[in-house]
Amino acid sequence: MPQRTAGPLALAVDIGGTKMAAGLVTADGTVLAADRIATPRPAPGPDAAAEVWAGLRAMLERLTAAAGGRPITGVGTSTAGPFDLAGATVSPVNITAWRGFPLVDHLAEVVPGVPVRLAGDGVCAAIGEHWRGAGRGHDDLLVLVVSTGVGGGLIHGGRPFTGRSGNAGHVGHMVVDLAGEPCPCGGRGCVEALASGPSMVRYALREGWRPTGDGTARDLADAARGGHPVALAAFTRSADALAAGIVSAAAMCDLNQVVIGGGVAHAADLLFPPLKEALARYGRLGFLSGITLRPAHLGTDAGLIGAAALIHAPDPYWPATPTR
Incomplete structure (x- = not known):
C-alpha cells in the first residue's frame, strides 16, 4: 500500500x-x-x-x-x-x-x-534512466532494453527523440545480418532476431545445448557461467548483434553513451565483455570509439x-x- x-x-x-x-x-x-x-x-x-x-x-x-x-x-x-x-x-x-x-x-x-x-x-526506459538513473547528466544517450525483444530509446539534447511516428530509436529492428534469421516483426536479420533472450535460447538449442532448468535465458546464463561453450557462444552472438546496432545508431546520431537494461542485461557479467570487444571492433572511426556502456540503474x-x-x-x- x-x-x-x-x-x-x-x-x-x-x-x-x-x-x-x-x-x-x-x-x-x-x-x-x-x-x-x-x-x-x-x-x-x-x-x-x-x-x-x-x-x-x-x-x-x-x-x-x-x-x-x-x-x-x-x-x-x-x-x-x-x-x-x-x-x-x-x-x-x-x-x-x-x-x-x-x-x-x-x-x-x-x-x-x-x-x-x-x-x-x-x-520510457531512456526517459527513466535519464531522469533518475544511469543516464543522469548525459543529454545524448541511447538506452537498450534487452529482454523478450530488444527495445531502444534515444535522448538527444536532453529530450526524447521519437521521430514522426514515435518509434525512433527502435534499434531492435535495425538489420545487422542481410541473410539473417526471421524476426518476429516479419523481417530478417534484425538485432532482435539475434540478441533477444528467446533468440539466444533458440540458437543454443539448435546448437546442441540442453537445459537443466526452465529453458529460459536465465537458465542459459547459468550454463554460460558454468563454462558451457554453446551458452557462451549465444552471449557472444547476442553481443555482436547489439554492438552492430549500437555502432550504427552512434554513426547516425553521434552519441557515445549507452545504457543497457532488461532481463538479459541481468547477465551483464556475460554480455558486457564481448559487447565491449565487439564495439571496439566495429567502431573504427574516431567519433565512434570509446562508447561508454553502463548497466541500467532502475532495473525492472x-x-x-x-x-x-x-x-x-x-x-x-x-x-x-x-x-x-
Missing part, C-alpha cells in the same frame, strides 16, 4: 511481451506501490484482444484502489512497439492479440478526467519511472507523446 504522504501520484503502466506492470509513482520518481502480471496469451480469436486488456485492467483497478483517495493526476504508459502515436493505438510485435488496439482510450476509462500519455518502452522499474515522467516531468519529456 502507498504511504500517506502529500503530493499527487502518476499511474504508470509498462506493457511488454512477457509481463505487464503498473505502479503508483510520486513526483520524485519513487514507486510507492507496484504490481505485475504475466502478459496474457489467449487463443487466437475475436475475443483475444479483450482478454489481454481484461488482465491489465484488473491490475490497474487494484492499484487505483490502493491509492486510498490520493489524487492520480495522469496515466503514463510505456509500451512495446510498434504503435501509432497519432491514433493512440498499439500493435506490439510480441502481443499478437493487439493489432491497432486503442490502448489510450481504454486507459482513459480506468482513470477518467486525467491525461493519458503514451511512449514506447525503449523511450525503468519503464514505470519513465512512464511516470510523462506525467510528473512533462518538460522536457512530454512534447512527443499524445494525450487523451
